[in-house]
Amino acid sequence: MPWLSVPFQQASVRAELAQLYGVRGIPTLLLLDSNGHVITMDARTDLAEDPLAQNFPWKPRAVNILTDRFLTKLHDYPAIVLFVDTEDTELQFAESVLIPAANNYYKTNNINYSSMFEDRLFSACDQDDYFLQFLVGTDSESTDILRDLIGLDDVVPLLVAIDIPNRRFATMEYGVEITTDSVNDFVRKFQINDLQFKDIADEGVENVENL
Numbered sequence: 001m002p003w004l005s006v007p008f009q010q011a012s013v014r015a016e017l018a019q020l021y022g023v024r025g026i027p028t029l030l031l032l033d034s035n036g037h038v039i040t041m042d043a044r045t046d047l048a049e050d051p052l053a054q055n056f057p058w059k060p061r062a063v064n065i066l067t068d069r070f071l072t073k074l075h076d077y078p079a080i081v082l083f084v085d086t087e088d089t090e091l092q093f094a095e096s097v098l099i100p101a102a103n104n105y106y107k108t109n110n111i112n113y114s115s116m117f118e119d120r121l122f123s124a125c126d127q128d129d130y131f132l133q134f135l136v137g138t139d140s141e142s143t144d145i146l147r148d149l150i151g152l153d154d155v156v157p158l159l160v161a162i163d164i165p166n167r168r169f170a171t172m173e174y175g176v177e178i179t180t181d182s183v184n185d186f187v188r189k190f191q192i193n194d195l196q197f198k199d200i201a202d203e204g205v206e207n208v209e210n211l
Helices: 011-021 043-049 068-073 088-108 118-123 141-150 180-191 202-209
Strands: 038-040 079-083 133-137 158-163 168-171
Touching: 068 133, 068 141, 079 088, 079 141, 079 180, 088 133, 088 180, 133 141, 141 158, 158 180
Parallel strands: 079 133
Antiparallel strands: 079 158, 158 168
16 A cells, blocks of 8 residues: 555654654554644544545534444533434434534634544543533434433434433423524523433443443
């Protein structure tokens, strides 16, 4: 393959690169832009989830599909999750209402997610200004696991605020139309603790933490 590479004999160069980019294990596949800025540290997972590279170069997105990778991040960071069917029209609907709300949240909280790769993005948010994920849950194993662990009704569309660190969740009231405005309002109420939260059972929290 005609890729640039560091000769195996140049151990000091490889060590310097590993330290520069925070590489903790091999193999690691990371992507850099033309200026040497990291796009993603986890291109192996991106490629596995997107084998046809339809979303290449896998830059950070305001809204992501719920996969195992984001499921595990629920251990530490809350999320607004919109559960929908897998059809393209449903995915387009989910993104059409979530993306404006997510962008509004990031702008309001001065979080520039697009200029940071994932690990640094999450670690950059302290406890007083925590990072809130925006996810779309489709018909997948990850979605089924989350629904079962939390105890969510098997209905779509369903908008849920999931806050595993604080062992609670809240759903948008049934009958309320899911629009950009209603999602924005739901996010605002989550931030000021003005939702009807329910407790997540200890067993469910432990099972998520063990994923």
